[in-house]
Amino acid sequence: MGVGLLGGLFDKFKQGLKRTQDLVLAPMGRLLGLRRLDEDQMEELEDLLLQADLGVRAVDQLMARLRFELRGGSEIDPKAVLKDELLKQLRQRPARPFVASGTQVVLLVGVNGVGKTTTLGKLAAHLKARGEGVLVVAGDTFRAAAIDQLERWGERAGVPVIRNQMGGDPAAIAFDGATSAQAKGTPWVLIDTAGRLHTKDHLMKELDKIHRSLQKVIPDAPHRVLLVLDATTGQNGLQQAEVFARTAGVTDLVLTKLDGSAKGGVVVPILDRLKLPIAFVGVGEGVDDLIPFEAEAFVDGLLDA
Amino acid sequence: MFDSLTQKLSQAMKTLRGQSKLTEANLEAVLREVRMALLEADVHVSVARTFLQRVKEKALGAEVMQGLNPAQAFIDIVHRELVEIMGGQAPEHPITFASKPPTVVMMVGLQGAGKTTTCGKLAVFLKKLGRSPLLVPADVYRPAAIEQLHVVAREAGVPSFRTDVKDPVAICAAALAEAKLKGWDTVILDTAGRLHLDEGLMEELVRIKAATSPDEIFFVADAMTGQDAVRSATAFHEKLGITGVVLTKTDGDTRGGAAFSIKQATGQPLKFVGEGEKLEDFQRFHPDRMAQRILGMGDVLSLIEHAKDKIDEKEAEVMARRMAKNQFTLEDMRKQFQQVQKLGSMNKIIGMLPGLGQMKDQLASVATDKRIKHLEAIINSMTPAERANHNLLDGKRKRRIAAGCGRPVSEINQLIKQYVETKKMMGQMNDPKFMARMQRMAKMGGGPNLPF
């Protein structure tokens, strides 16, 4: 038995092993484990990155960086390269902690059904658990049973909810909330708002009215405007973020529903363009399912497919 | 924000001018643009890839039809293929009713997709068909979800099932029994939003299905969904065998590629679209419109439909006939203005035209409600004879009109010019040569901005 034959067998064995590996390993994991990538593999990787909702431009950028690294002809670590590039974009603005000082007014905004009310409930519970006083304002006077939903969350978090009638003026109740909190020295006022598509001018103007009525009570309110984004959202998230940032003075993002299979990659182009921090991510419907954003863990999620 | 696909394609097609066949080589740049458009519209990567392969095969070697340039011929193929995949002609009946009532319709989907709202919309839709729906709250998890459904039912003017039972399966079974007893012929089950990854909750749906044998299981999906649409839709379909899809929140500017992905992933028809938060903001699904929207061609047809709902049909018909005969007068134009105002604010209409790119901004700046009111006021100040024949409008008459409506003469001149142009264009619509000329103009960068 010559060496040639043994060598041939060994190669076959290796090939077989590789095929098994291909089947067992997640496709992204397999590609990122390579040290050189051919054109087919690059294309496959590109498709996988696109599936994370990063968008065409961000993916083009990532692929360009990989191509640049590959040009040298030496071996590369694709995962490290991509991580480096993504983290750069995600870390442009560090998250600002929620620190009580006087009365801080926090407004939650976003399109329909993304998780504003739920996020508010979780945030209220979190602040309350820190031992800080919270007043919740039922600023969605439009959607069916929105006020009841918020009151249920108020009970869950053990914090008071201030409300007016369904169909009432959100700016008026926001004014009442800010006034009452300031009088009592409550450190946190969390204001829920109705879901609205960013394309609806009259509804966006309503947010402006809430701003102005808050400022009559506390000149620098709202201190934080959280734009809530749903991780299942695709490229429309970019339009949402741009319009809300421009017209509602967004200060932070919240990314919800990351417990699903969606990766929420659209925040990468959003952060790149708008330079906003992500304050929290939502990972479930329970009261504790709101956690701080960890760029590294998030990127690992993006690259795990 | 996105340039329209049409604009980009024309760019990519520049090199093709004068070539009469579509070939592998000359298609490459174009296919890249279409791919980009599909991805920006959130069509799933693999779905886009398969689609492009299919389009390429169709397009290769296809003769370019007389009067079309290669770009137009190609868009035509892309568009037709997409319409075909999205469902061709919309089905005659979007809902299969049980031969023996009650018919059971089950709503399923991810959290916040719009299931509860859609229950109310569907109830209104069914009521118009003369049916008696019963809404059933089977979401015992989300705070105040049951209350929300009761409110929605009240708004829809239909009953909702009330019970102290806390188990979703038992609630649905009991509601079905009550419907049989009381003669409600359609039972709509509002299930809780859930992740397809949540095995326990997915099993619950299977049990509800087993207990109620639904005639329809509608997967309710947010039109803004990205690449994940394939995964979630596939998972719900594998577990439950969905029978149709409702696409919600199409009233925004999302291009709605998820519709394409879901259709491809499940093979199940898209049945309805949600177009707003109100219960009447609900329509049958139209494959051709969705295809145009995904491709970024502007949902013009949907706009027309929307307009038709509110415009007096007869009046519109008369006007169409007059247009065809080139008898369009200033009086007709006035009626148009009135109808446009009836449609509500222009903003809403413009908001319904996704992917219009720059045009949308232009429109938004010009077509404010106030301007239309002014134009109407000008025509109001004309005599019937003047409205019937604009040639009567000399300087003296214009000054009289200006005084009557409080608008400057220059604005009156502008209106007349606009009217004459409109009239001319309408006259030419019947002329086949006209469309070809318009297309040539569009290519040269001047002239009206036509979709192709």
Ligand SMILES: Nc1nc2c(ncn2[C@@H]2O[C@H](COP(=O)(O)OP(=O)(O)OP(=O)(O)O)[C@@H](O)[C@H]2O)c(=O)[nH]1
């Ligand atoms: N799995 C999961 N579900 C969530 C999360 N956040 C919110 N939800 C669910 O998403 C659905 C919508 O949440 P809401 O808080 O009502 O959303 P909203 O933005 O207030 O909705 P509108 O006020 O109607 O615009 C509910 O079923 C929530 O339980 C999350 O992080 N993960």
Ligand SMILES: Nc1nc2c(ncn2[C@@H]2O[C@H](COP(=O)(O)OP(=O)(O)OP(=O)(O)O)[C@@H](O)[C@H]2O)c(=O)[nH]1
């Ligand atoms: N703009 C717009 N909003 C919609 C449409 N359909 C539903 N919504 C809104 O989307 C939000 C969520 O709708 P729901 O009906 O509560 O959604 P759901 O799927 O029942 O939510 P869960 O039960 O929490 O899973 C609400 O704010 C609705 O008003 C639509 O077609 N257009």
Ligand SMILES: [Mg+2]
């Ligand atoms: Mg809410």
Ligand SMILES: [Mg+2]
């Ligand atoms: Mg619901």
